[in-house]
Amino acid sequence: MRAKALQNLRLARALLELGLYDGAATHLYCAAFQAVIFAFERKGSRPHDFLPGAKRWEHWMVIRHASRARGHPEDALLSKEPRWLRNRADYHESTVDLKRLAVLCRLADPLVREVIR
Secondary structure (H helix, E strand, O other), X not given: OHHHHHHHHHHHHHHHHOOOHHHHHHHHHHHHHHHHHHHHHHOOOOHHHHOOOXXXXXXXXXXXXXXXXXXXXXXXXXXXXXXXXXXXXXHOOOOOOHHHHHHHHHHHHHHHHHHHO
């Protein structure tokens, strides 16, 4: 997950620079999602630690507990809001908000880089 998180962060930034905002939103969410999973697994956490019997990481599970990745409460928002943007980008006619996407990209960068170290 470490390499994938970093690759998706790089893709999000490149797509943002190219003006491909929907693709950037999708990759930004993937980067945050994968980075949080990497952090959980590095700490020895598995899906069943968050939901008894769970065998795989669910999106809601990772978002709900994302603040445990670095111990920063705001990380829950850095998983939830990119998910919302990604859903908008992938499933709605209109494109995502450029300003919000740029802010989230800037804020998610430290999350991804810190947890994958």
